[in-house]
Amino acid sequence: MALQEQTLPLPGVAPQASTGHRPDHLLVAEMVQPGSRVLDVGCGDGDLLQLLESRGIDGRGIELSREGVNHCVAKGLAVVQGDADTDLVNYPDDAFDYVILSQTLQATRQPKAVLENLLRIGHRAIVSFPNFGFWKMRLQLLVGGHMPRTENLPATWYDSPNIHFCTIKDFVQLCDEIHVKMERAVALDLYGRPVPLNLPWWVWNMFGEQGVFLLSRGGKGR
Amino acid sequence: MTKVQSIKGTSIQSEDRAHEADHPSSPVAKFGMDQPLKLDCGIDLASFQIAYQTYGELNAERSNAILVCHALTGDQHVNNVHPVTGKSGWWETMVGPGRPLDTSRYFIICSNVLGGCMGSTGPASLNPATGKVWGLDFPIITIPDMVRAQAMLIDRLGIETLFAVVGGSMGGMQAVQWAAAYPERVFSTLAIACSTRHSAQNIAFHELGRQAVMADPDWRSGGYVDQGTHPHRGLAVARMAAHITYLSDAALHRKFGRRMQDRELPTFSFDADFQVESYLRYQGSSFVERFDANSYLYLTRAMDYFDIAADHDGVLAEAFRDVKTRFCVVSFTSDWLFPTSEARALVHALNASSARVSFAEIETDRGHDAFLLDVPEFFDISRAFLQSAGKARGLGDVGVA
Numbered sequence: 001m002a003l004q005e006q007t008l009p010l011p012g013v014a015p016q017a018s019t020g021h022r023p024d025h026l027l028v029a030e031m032v033q034p035g036s037r038v039l040d041v042g043c044g045d046g047d048l049l050q051l052l053e054s055r056g057i058d059g060r061g062i063e064l065s066r067e068g069v070n071h072c073v074a075k076g077l078a079v080v081q082g083d084a085d086t087d088l089v090n091y092p093d094d095a096f097d098y099v100i101l102s103q104t105l106q107a108t109r110q111p112k113a114v115l116e117n118l119l120r121i122g123h124r125a126i127v128s129f130p131n132f133g134f135w136k137m138r139l140q141l142l143v144g145g146h147m148p149r150t151e152n153l154p155a156t157w158y159d160s161p162n163i164h165f166c167t168i169k170d171f172v173q174l175c176d177e178i179h180v181k182m183e184r185a186v187a188l189d190l191y192g193r194p195v196p197l198n199l200p201w202w203v204w205n206m207f208g209e210q211g212v213f214l215l216s217r218g219g220k221g222r
Numbered sequence: 223m224t225k226v227q228s229i230k231g232t233s234i235q236s237e238d239r240a241h242e243a244d245h246p247s248s249p250v251a252k253f254g255m256d257q258p259l260k261l262d263c264g265i266d267l268a269s270f271q272i273a274y275q276t277y278g279e280l281n282a283e284r285s286n287a288i289l290v291c292h293a294l295t296g297d298q299h300v301n302n303v304h305p306v307t308g309k310s311g312w313w314e315t316m317v318g319p320g321r322p323l324d325t326s327r328y329f330i331i332c333s334n335v336l337g338g339c340m341g342s343t344g345p346a347s348l349n350p351a352t353g354k355v356w357g358l359d360f361p362i363i364t365i366p367d368m369v370r371a372q373a374m375l376i377d378r379l380g381i382e383t384l385f386a387v388v389g390g391s392m393g394g395m396q397a398v399q400w401a402a403a404y405p406e407r408v409f410s411t412l413a414i415a416c417s418t419r420h421s422a423q424n425i426a427f428h429e430l431g432r433q434a435v436m437a438d439p440d441w442r443s444g445g446y447v448d449q450g451t452h453p454h455r456g457l458a459v460a461r462m463a464a465h466i467t468y469l470s471d472a473a474l475h476r477k478f479g480r481r482m483q484d485r486e487l488p489t490f491s492f493d494a495d496f497q498v499e500s501y502l503r504y505q506g507s508s509f510v511e512r513f514d515a516n517s518y519l520y521l522t523r524a525m526d527y528f529d530i531a532a533d534h535d536g537v538l539a540e541a542f543r544d545v546k547t548r549f550c551v552v553s554f555t556s557d558w559l560f561p562t563s564e565a566r567a568l569v570h571a572l573n574a575s576s577a578r579v580s581f582a583e584i585e586t587d588r589g590h591d592a593f594l595l596d597v598p599e600f601f602d603i604s605r606a607f608l609q610s611a612g613k614a615r616g617l618g619d620v621g622v623a
Contacts, residue, residue: 037576060573066583073550073580073603076610080551080569080581090570 023192024212025051028100028126031184031214032057036097039122041084041114042104046072049079060096062087085109088117096122103210105129105171106162116178119217124183128212131187133167133205152209168204168211175215184214225491229458229503238306239339239512240447244348246273246341247305248298248334251378259336259371262527265361269350272375273341274298274333277317278325280381286617287381288323288608289372290332291389291396293594294521295461295513297340298332301325306340306512315596322605323388327617331379335396336371337363337521339514346447346514357516358444365392365528369399373407383407385615386608390414390593391560392521395528398568402530405545410611412604414552415593417564418538418571419529424559427467428522431460435515444516457515458506465505470556470589474498531571538571545572548614549579550607552593552600559590580607 021029025048032038034056040049043061045068052059061079063069072079084101085108099122101114106129108114118125130153131137140148147157155162166174168187175182187195187208195208204211251272253259258268275298280287290300290313297304301311301318317323317330334342337360345360352359376384387408389397394416401411420428435441438456442449466474478498482488485495494500534540549572553565562583572579584600586592593600 058578060578066585069580069582070584070599070603073582074606076606076613078548078578078580080573080579081583082566082581087570090573092574095573095576 021051022047024102024128024188024210027186027188027194027212028102028128029055029057031126031212032098037095038098038100039091039096040100040102041088041118042101042107043072043077043079044068044102046075046077046079048100048102049077050075053077084114088114088121091117091121093120094123098122098124098126100126102126102128103130106165108164111164111166112174112178115174115180119180119215123216125180125215126213127171127215128210129166129171130162130210131168131205131208132165133169134209135206136190138206168208169201171211171213172201175213179218181216181218182213183216186212188212225489225493227491227493229455229506239514240346242305242341243339243344243346243514244341246334248273248275248341250274250341251375253374257374259367259374261361261367262364263362267343267361270336270343270371271341271347272333272336272343272371274331274375275300275302276332277301277330278328280329280379281617284381285383285385285615286327286612287329287331287376287379287384288386288388289376289384289400290317290323290330291372291387291393291400292332292335293389293391293393294464294525295509295518296393297338298334299340300330300332304512307508312594315594316601316604322601322608324605327612328385328608331376333372333375335368335392335521337368337517337524339517342371344514345444345516345520355447357447360516360520362523362527363520364524365395365399366403366533368524369396369403372396372400373404376407383409385617386410386412386611388412388414388604389416391416391590392525394560395525398530399528401545401547401549402541405542405547408547409615410548410550410608412550412552412607413565413568414600414604415554415557415560415565415590417560418541418568419531420526421564424467425526427464427559428526430463432519432522434459434463435519438515441515444519446515452510453515454507454510457510457513457518458503460518461509461513462502462506465502467559468589468591470558470587472556472587473589473591476587477501538567539574542572542575542577545575545577547577548607548611549577550603551579551581552603553581553583554588554590554592554597554600555583555585556587557590557592 038059040061043063049059062082069081099118137148187204190209255268258266301314319326334340337344339346345356349356387397387400394413397413401408435456438453440451441453481497483497483500530541531538553562569581
């Protein structure tokens with residue numbers, strides 16, 4: 001079962017008609033310096049990698065699902081079959097300029113260890129995940145009294161690959177705890193538009209449908 | 223007394239094959255006393271020859287050459303009628319016009335390995351010093367030796383950089399060794415169902431095969447050619463044992479189950495009652511018609527000695543330090559001879575040395591042999607990998623200039 005196929009497409013991450021690329025992919029790609037080396041962990045069908053390579057970025061990928069890998073290799077991408085939870089330890093320190101974890105954090109068994117590995121392998125990490133603090137989620141749990149299911153995350157609680165949901169607030173706390181520096185943080189609303197920067201955290205946590213973070217080693221979060 | 227049916231002797235006398243060993247139907251590159259091959263065992267082998275086949279055309283830039291490396295019992299006849307067996311080429315599903323190794327785009331070269339018996343110098347060839355067949359006087363060779371000999375052939379063909387080196391099983395070992403030994407001469411490597419070191423289990427199976435050959439009285443301590451015999455029973459047993467390792471439990475069950483061969487009831491004898499027995503006996507006896515027993519000993523030994531990491535202080539990643547070669551590693555789920563874990567070890571090492579690597583595990587129940595069979599997903603990946611490498615190499619869509 002392809003992880004990406006189950007969690008996607010999110011409306012907020014549906015391809016934009018104008019560019020054919022998902023807004024979160026465009027945002028991630030914009031965070032990456034041209035000419036750098038990138039590892040995309042949980043690269044799915046390789047859409048983000050293709051976007052990065054088209055911008056002259058040297059991209060590699062890891063993907064859990066065999067179908068995903070085979071699609072990627074068939075597109076000529078350098079992707080290996082592997083598991084973020086178990087295989088990141090095999091990568092040497094500082095091997096990449098950026099390590100990307102796009103819409104995959106919530107499906108890992110040990111998000112904290114994975115996050116630490118991302119910043120060991122890469123000088124910077126870019127992490128995006130669905131925000132469980134999004135108002136629609138809160139409303140379903142509060143009013144409906146059941147685990148939230150949205151058009152973005154349609155799986156039921158018993159067949160979801162997403163085992164470690166978190167809110168933007170939770171993620172920021174984790175970054176603080178493991179001394180990860182948050183260089184850039186963007187919350188995208190349901191339509192893939194950035195939530196305005198000048199609004200406070202709690203607004204992001206309420207109205208951000210997903211969070212996209214550019215991280216580096218050391219220091220405290222904001 | 224209980225009826226016994228042992229393996230049948232060979233129907234074709236081995237003369238055709240013996241002739242191929244020195245005078246192959248393929249083109250031959252001869253290397254004289256002035257161009258010795260420096261073997262890992264310390265011996266300089268001279269003179270020697272390498273027999274090869276080519277398919278397609280070399281382009282004007284000489285940039286579209288692919289070297290195909292064959293497996294243990296394969297040979298250079300990738301996509302033409304075999305001169306001894308009369309059967310079609312062993313990889314015609316993979317090589318040809320419109321195939322993943324597209325002969326209308328690429329110039330395909332396949333040479334018989336050093337130590338083989340289809341025209342490249344090996345134990346079945348005549349020793350120029352004595353005028354007799356080499357036999358056990360032939361020096362022990364290794365996978366790196368085979369690759370060195372191939373590099374001399376590629377030099378002879380006037381090719382500086384190979385667009386790709388492709389191989390499965392022992393051929394995959396050679397493909398990986400090429401990238402480790404001559405990284406600047408290999409643009410891309412497609413390594414299939416192989417490993418960077420032969421496992422203890424695989425060495426054990428090879429030892430079983432070698433002992434079966436040596437236990438045959440007709441082996442005559444390796445001197446069977448001079449004494450007019452051939453250890454076909456021992457070699458057939460070796461092949462039968464090896465053949466089981468190329469399949470899988472599921473594949474054997476699907477193909478044969480417990481079905482009987484041309485009979486309804488067991489004969490209460492050691493006759494080949496079961497289809498699987500009959501099949502294995504056929505595999506054994508047809509193999510001996512085309513293969514030299516001593517060659518089998520030497521080639522299995524070469525695989526046993528293979529361990530790339532050992533040549534780099536035990537650190538596999540060191541073998542690929544700063545390689546620019548693009549890699550694609552493929553394994554098959556049901557291959558227990560070269561399981562996915564072996565492929566993964568190679569991939570980890572390549573990752574650690576920052577090489578550009580793709581790795582795909584193909585789901586199939588057909589075992590190690592899957593790389594020789596019609597497995598569409600495997601073909602798709604091979605084709606796509608070579609196409610994207612071709613784009614990076616600047617090969618046009620048509621390929622041939």
